[in-house]
C-alpha cells in the first residue's frame with residue numbers, strides 16, 4: 030500500500046463549487062449512478078476553511094482503488110440517510126461504517142459547525158459550515174439545523190436518485206436544462222446553504238460568468254443560494270413588536286379596507302394581472318400586504334375568503350420560509366444586469382410547485398432607468414403565472430410607463446383610532462400595562478404610520494413600567510396638545526409674562542424650539558380647520574370657547590404666519606429660544622397690516638441690507654435668507670412687545686411705570702448668546718434713575734430673552750419725549766437682518782470712529798450693532814435737526830461680551 034500524499038489547499042467557496050461542478054460534470058448525465066461521483070468523493074475532502082467556512086482537499090491515494098474500487102453509492106447508509114433528509118448534526122454524532130472503514134467525526138473549533146466527516150475507504154469527506162454568527166447572527170440554532178438538513182438532503186438527493194424531490198413535479202430536467210433555470214437550483218449544491226452564496230451555480234459552461242455570480246433565488250427555500258439577494262427564508266425570531274405583529278392575513282391588516290377588498294376580489298375571481306404596484310406612506314402595511322397577497326395567490330384553501338389560510342402546505346412552506354415561488358428581491362441588486370437577467374429568465378418560466386411565481390420588489394423606486402426599461406420590455410415574456418409586486422413609498426420617483434402598466438393600490442395613513450386599537454391589542458397580548466391616554470398620544474404622534482407607533486410602544490415597554498402619558502411625553506420629547514393650547518392661550522391673550530415663563534418651562538424641560546414651533550403651528554391649523562372636535566379635552570374645549578370670534582380666528586391666522594416666519598428664521602439662528610419667545614410675544618397681534626410696510630421703509634431697508642451684505646464676509650445665502658425672512662416682519666412690533674414684556678416683568682410697579690413713561694427700547698441685538706438691549710432716555714435724571722435699577726431691568730430682560738443681557742442706556746438730549754402716538758412711532762423704522770459679526774463689528778467701529786470725531790449727527794445712527802446671529806434694529810431716522818444730540822452711555826459698544834448686565838458709561842462722559 031503506497032503512501033498517501035495530500036495536497037491540502039484552502040480554496041474559497043467559489044472554487045469549491047467549481048470543484049463540485051466538476052464532480053457533477055463527470056457524472057453520467059443519463060443515469061443517476063453515483064459511481065463517478067463516489068470515486069470523486071474519494072478525492073475530495075471538505076474541511077474548515079477560513080471565513081468561508083469551507084475548503085477542499087484533494088487527496089491522492091497511493092492505493093487507488095481504480096474502477097474496481099468505486100464504491101456503489103447505494104451501499105452507504107449515510108447517503109441514504111442524507112437523501113431522506115436526515116439532520117446533518119445528528120449524523121455528526123454517529124460513527125458509520127463504510128466497507129469496514131470508520132467514518133470519523135471531525136469537529137471543528139467551537140466557532141465552526143461541523144457537518145461531520147465521512148471517511149470512505151480510508152478517505153475522508155469532511156464538511157464544515159460556517160459558524161452561526163458568521164452566517165447570520167439573528168438565526169437560531171434550530172433554524173440552521175433544519176436549514177442544513179433540508180439542503181443537504183436535497184443536494185445529496187441530487188447526486189443520488191432525486192427521490193422525493195418536489196422538482197419531479199415540474200418538467201425540467203436537471204441534466205438537460207442545467208443552464209436555464211435557477212428555480213431548479215434548490216436541489217443543487219453541497220448541501221450547505223451558504224456554499225451557494227456568491228458562488229457560481231451549477232450551470233452549463235456557456236452561462237455567462239456574471240450571471241453565475243449573482244444567482245437570484247434564495248439560498249434555502251428555493252435553492253438559488255443567493256442569500257443576500259432575497260430575504261432569508263428562515264423563521265426569524267421577532268426582534269421588535271413590529272416584526273412580531275406583522276400581519277399574516279388580510280384580517281390582520283389595519284385601516285386598508287379598500288385595498289384588502291380589492292385584492293380579495295382579485296383572488297376570488299381569479300383575475301390576476303402581472304404587475305401590482307403598492308404605494309403610500311411609510312409603515313402603512315405595503316410590504317406586509319405584498320407578502321399576504323403572495324401567500325394568498327398560492328394558498329390551497331378552498332375558501333377563497335380565508336386565503337391565505339396559514340394551514341395548507343403552500344402557506345406553511347411560505348410562512349416557514351421554505352417556499353420557493355415567492356421571492357423578495359432587493360432593489361439595489363436588481364440594478365445589476367446579470368441579476369435582472371436572472372429574474373427575467375425566471376419570470377418567463379412557470380412556477381416550481383405553486384400556482385404562481387411571485388416577485389416582490391420592495392423600495393422599487395431604487396431601480397434605475399435602465400432596469401425599469403429592461404423589466405418593462407420583458408413583461409410580455411413573463412409566464413402567465415408570474416406576478417410582479419412593486420412596493421414603494423415614493424411613487425413620484427417611478428417612471429410613468431411603470432405606473433401605466435401596473436394595477437395601483439394606494440395605502441393611506443392609518444387613522445389614529447385604528448392605531449390606538451392595534452396598540453391596545455398588542456399591549457394586552459404582551460401583558461403590558463398602559464394608560465389609554467398614552468396609547469392615544471402615541472397614535473397621534475405616529476403620523477399615520479402603524480410601524481412608527483409600534484416602535485414607540487416597543488421603546489416605552491422597555492422601560493418596564495406602566496406606559497403612562499407622562500412617560501410617553503418624556504420619551505417622545507413633545508409637548509401635549511393641552512400644554513400647547515395653554516401656551517397659545519396665554520400668548521393670544523397678551524399675557525406676556527406668563528407666556529414667557531411657560532414657554533421657557535417647556536423649552537427647558539421638554540422640547541426644542543423648532544419642535545415647539547412646529548407643534549404650535551399644527552395645533553393652530555387643527556383649530557382653524559376645525560379638526561378633532563370629538564376627542565376634545567377640557568383644555569381644548571376651554572380654548573375653543575374662548576377663541577371663537579372672527580377676531581380670534583384672525584389672530585390665529587396671523588399667529589400661524591408669525592410662527593411660519595419665525596420657523597424659517599429659527600433654522601438659521603443660534604438663538605432659537607430667544608427668537609421663539611419673541612415670536613410668541615407677537616401672537617396677540619391682530620393687525621395683519623402690521624406685516625406690510627410702506628415703500629419707503631422697504632427701500633430704506635433694502636439699502637441697509639445691501640450695505641450689510643456687501644460689507645459682510647459671512648456666507649451670502651445665510652445673510653440673504655435671514656434678510657428675506659425678516660424683511661417682511663414687523664420688527665417694530667417685536668421690539669415694542671419685548672419692551673412691554675420686560676416692563677411687565679419688573680417687580681416694582683413704580684419702575685414699571687417709569688420705564689414705560691420715560692424710556693424706550695430702541696434696539697435689540699443678540700450676539701453670541703448675549704442680548705444687547707439699547708435703551709433710550711430723554712433726560713439725564715431719567716438715565717440716572719434707570720441706572721440705579723439696571724439690575725432689575727437686566728433681570729427682566731434675562732427672563733424674557735433667556736440669555737445673558739447687556740444693557741446700554743442712551744441719552745437723547747433734544748427729543749423731549751419718546752414717541753407716544755402711532756404717528757410718532759412711524760418715524761422709526763425697524764429692520765432685522767443678519768450678517769457676520771466681524772463685518773458689522775468693523776462697520777460699527779467705522780461708524781463709531783466717525784461719530785467720535787465728526788458730529789453728533791452720526792451718533793444717531795450708531796444703534797447699528799454688530800451681530801453674528803441676528804440684529805433686531807430700531808434705528809432712529811430722525812433728521813439731525815430733530816435730534817440735536819444724543820449721548821451714549823455705552824462705553825465700548827464694539828465689545829458685546831464685556832460688562833454684561835452693566836450699564837456702560839464712557840469714562841468722563843458728561844451727562
Ligand SMILES: Nc1ncnc2c1ncn2[C@@H]1O[C@H](COP(=O)(O)OP(=O)(O)OP(=O)(O)O)[C@@H](O)[C@H]1O
Nearest residue numbers: 271274275282283311312313314315316317479480
Ligand atoms: N396596515 C397595517 N396593519 C397592520 N400592521 C401594520 C400595518 N401597517 C404597518 N403595520 C405594522 O408595521 C410593520 C411594518 O409594516 P410594512 O413593512 O408592511 O409597512 P410598509 O408600508 O411597507 O413600510 P415601508 O414603506 O417603510 O416599507 C408591520 O410589521 C406591522 O407590524
Ligand SMILES: [Zn+2]
Nearest residue numbers: 328338341344
Ligand atoms: Zn393556505
